[in-house]
Amino acid sequence: MHLTQKLELFPDHIVTQMLFKAVTNAAELRQSAVEGKINGALINPTMLVSPFQVLVAANKAVHLQKIGKMKTRSLNSEIIFNLSPTNNISEAFRRFGVSDGDNSVLVVLVHSKDDLQLLSDVSAKVDGRQVPVEDVSSLSDIAKIKKLYKVTLQEEACGTLLDAVVCRMATKDVM
Amino acid sequence: MALQEYLSGAELLKQGAEARVYRVEFLGRPTIVKERFPKRYRHPLLDEKLTHRRTVQEVRSILRCRRAGIATPVVYFVNYNSHCIFLEDIVGSLTVRDHIASTQQSGSCPEVELGHLAERVGQILARMHDEDVIHGDLTTSNMLLQLSAEDGDSNLVLIDFGLSYISALPEDKGVDLYVLEKAFLSTHPNTEVLFEKLLKSYAASSKKSPAVIKKLDEVRLRGRKRSMVG
Numbered sequence: 196m197h198l199t200q201k202l203e204l205f206p207d208h209i210v211t212q213m214l215f216k217a218v219t220n221a222a223e224l225r226q227s228a229v230e231g232k233i234n235g236a237l238i239n240p241t242m243l244v245s246p247f248q249v250l251v252a253a254n255k256a257v258h259l260q261k262i263g264k265m266k267t268r269s270l271n272s273e274i275i276f277n278l279s280p281t282n283n284i285s286e287a288f289r290r291f292g293v294s295d296g297d298n299s300v301l302v303v304l305v306h307s308k309d310d311l312q313l314l315s316d317v318s319a320k321v322d323g324r325q326v327p328v329e330d331v332s333s334l335s336d337i338a339k340i341k342k343l344y345k346v347t348l349q350e351e352a353c354g355t356l357l358d359a360v361v362c363r364m365a366t367k368d369v370m
Numbered sequence: 371m372a373l374q375e376y377l378s379g380a381e382l383l384k385q386g387a388e389a390r391v392y393r394v395e396f397l398g399r400p401t402i403v404k405e406r407f408p409k410r411y412r413h414p415l416l417d418e419k420l421t422h423r424r425t426v427q428e429v430r431s432i433l434r435c436r437r438a439g440i441a442t443p444v445v446y447f448v449n450y451n452s453h454c455i456f457l458e459d460i461v462g463s464l465t466v467r468d469h470i471a472s473t474q475q476s477g478s479c480p481e482v483e484l485g486h487l488a489e490r491v492g493q494i495l496a497r498m499h500d501e502d503v504i505h506g507d508l509t510t511s512n513m514l515l516q517l518s519a520e521d522g523d524s525n526l527v528l529i530d531f532g533l534s535y536i537s538a539l540p541e542d543k544g545v546d547l548y549v550l551e552k553a554f555l556s557t558h559p560n561t562e563v564l565f566e567k568l569l570k571s572y573a574a575s576s577k578k579s580p581a582v583i584k585k586l587d588e589v590r591l592r593g594r595k596r597s598m599v600g
């Protein structure tokens with residue numbers, strides 16, 4: 196169900212993703228996240244193309260945290276910010292973070308070793324049905340993603356949408 | 371440092387004067403890591419500035435090319451501290467240089483096949499120059515042919531944008547082509563006709579080509595590698 200990936204560059208860090216559909220308490224979740232009560236990042240899955248996109252954002256966030264160069268205040272908010280193609284933090288939260296009316300949410304947790312307790316703690320807080328993370332591609336709003344990331348027509352011909360998105364995420368700071 | 375440990379366990383593909391290239395697995399994907407290591411023969415401040423600039427230029431040019439529809443490896447992650455670029459590993463590819471060499475030796479109809487390839491290269495370079503991207507190090511070793519499994523068609527991927535920059539000047543584009551011509555003819559003997567095909571295809575595909583070709587002719591006559599403008 197959930198997807199786990201070790202961060203090769205940061206041996207003690209593991210990234211776990213959990214996807215939930217039919218979520219009814221999005222507003223409550225968002226409030227808890229803002230208050231720092233949830234030790235994970237809550238992402239709007241309609242803006243995601245693939246779990247790999249989240250991994251890239253998480254990896255960059257951990258890297259920046261380690262060298263003390265995060266743009267936002269916490270690791271979880273940094274993950275959300277890294278998904279965005281722009282450098283405007285509030286815009287990133289608005290578009291990629293979970294909103295009150297959302298009925299699906301992807302939870303990202305960065306933790307050490309296999310902390311199954313953490314996973315069940317978080318999934319207990321979500322009022323929804325957990326589904327395999329790979330399902331996220333069925334929730335993608337392709338048109339919105341193309342528009343937000345400003346993917347050109349020629350670009351789509353030479354690679355996948357995921358390629359375009361990841362490339363922008365990785366190069367955002369120097370463009 | 372975790373990065374050094376990670377790289378010491380990785381497969382070193384090549385070491386050049388500029389950077390070391392490793393093959394690794396990153397976030398579950400086959401990845402190439404290009405590490406621009408510190409050059410001790412340079413003044414440290416200068417080295418840092420140069421290395422950082424080259425890293426940034428490479429990354430910018432890759433994105434700019436992608437936006438124009440030119441196939442390049444996808445950038446996954448950049449570490450600006452250690453000047454490492456984590457790029458997509460183009461699996462199942464060989465350099466155009468190796469392809470030309472092997473086709474010339476064993477191919478059934480080398481002229482036809484290589485002719486098609488030359489045309490495609492000309493088209494891609496035309497598109498790149500129309501985007502005002504100067505590659506800076508055009509050689510057949512910096513072009514990859516990825517054989518696609520499904521339809522047997524191959525993808526032409528440009529790599530190594532370390533010396534690239536943005537310029538609209540026909541001189542710079544002409545010099546870019548001149549660099550390729552020199553590299554091409556010295557690496558692959560008896561390929562003048564092939565290169566002509568490449569240039570013809572370039573001229574046909576680029577809107578701004580007449581000025582560029584004119585400059586190329588001038589540079590050839592002068593025999594210089596750098597245009598002294600201003």
